[in-house]
Amino acid sequence: MDVITDNLGLYADGLLGTLTICGLVAVAALLLGVVLAGFRVSPVPPLRAVGTVYVTLVRNCPLTIVLFAFAFGLPEVGINGSYFAFGVTGLTVYTAAFVCEAVRSGIGAVETGQAEAARSIGLTFGQSLRLVILPQAIRAVIPPLGNVGIAMVKNSAIVGAFGVGGELYSVASTLNGARGEPALPVYAGVVIGYLVIVIPAGLLVLAAEKRLRVAR
Template identity: 60%
Template sequence: MSPVLDNLDLYVDGFLTSLRIIVYSLIGCLLLGLIIAACRVSPVPPLRAFGTFWVTTFRNTPLTVVLVFCAFGLPELGINRSFFFFGVLGLILYTSAFVAEAIRAGINSVPAGQAEAARSLGLGFSLTLRDVVLPQALRTVVPPLGSVLIAMFKNSAVVGAFGVGGDLWSTGQILTSARGYETLPVFIGVAIGYLLITLPAGALLQVIERKVAIAR
């Protein structure tokens, strides 16, 4: 493991950059996924159609294709940003479809009588969804949503390989191609870096799931 120890500063920088990708993508896909899920269950047909189109499109499109479109298609439309921006954007767009479906499944698990009771009290769709349905749905949605988010953490490696630079994956490439270190120990270090992100995140999600299960 001498390549890891000799280049620990590079691994730390790569770890922090990968963490930035994950944090920005996590916030973005949760917010966007919630909006898309609301569209999916909306009583307004055009919104439902838009939500269905979004989910169908991004769930059936490979992440690499989404990233290529963001990095090379958007500049053709006059949107010029860094590869970091495009990488995070692509990961948000791709993951939001899976987040939306997980949330929608949770919404559908709430008994219809809850929403009907809220409407009988004069609450509109948005208030019913926010104050009555979602608080109950989110308890059910923690396990599948956790799986989606862990997959997103691992997909951040694809974003790094796409050319963001400075992340864990790029660190491994630099050490093997530019500095001539052996591939196996270098990428064992990369794998350890990702495990330091995914394992604590998985443990935290299990704690949340247990607390939610007790509260149900």
């Protein structure tokens, strides 16, 4: 345990780096996922097709392959950037597919009469989705979105393996590889770091589920 206590500052920096990555991905994936969910329930066939193809391809593709495509495939076609940018973008693209399905399930939980009533007063599809349907879908969406967020935190470790740097995975690489510290305590510290994020997040999701269950 001396390895952990002697390097608390490094672990703290890694924890902050992981939280930064997760925060950026959470915001971007939520925005992209909501747009994709709108595509999936759109009355316009081409938009539905785009949403369906995106979700089908991304959800059935391993995250590692998605990250490889961004980190090593894009530079081959002239799109260059940092591993941090590629890692955040790749994880966003991957997570957005699951956000989309969570939001779509919430939209499906809203009674169809609500959409019909919105159309009857002259609202467009976009207006009815934004002003009528999504606000009512929030209760059904929060718990599954919380689970998607927890999975995203754990997936950020795979992003770290691509040399993003500054997050918890890179702490293990630094201590175990560059400094020659024993692997077991080094990775035990990394696990503790992820638990510090995931356990409170899981408790919040459970609390939200109980609160929403009572509200219903």
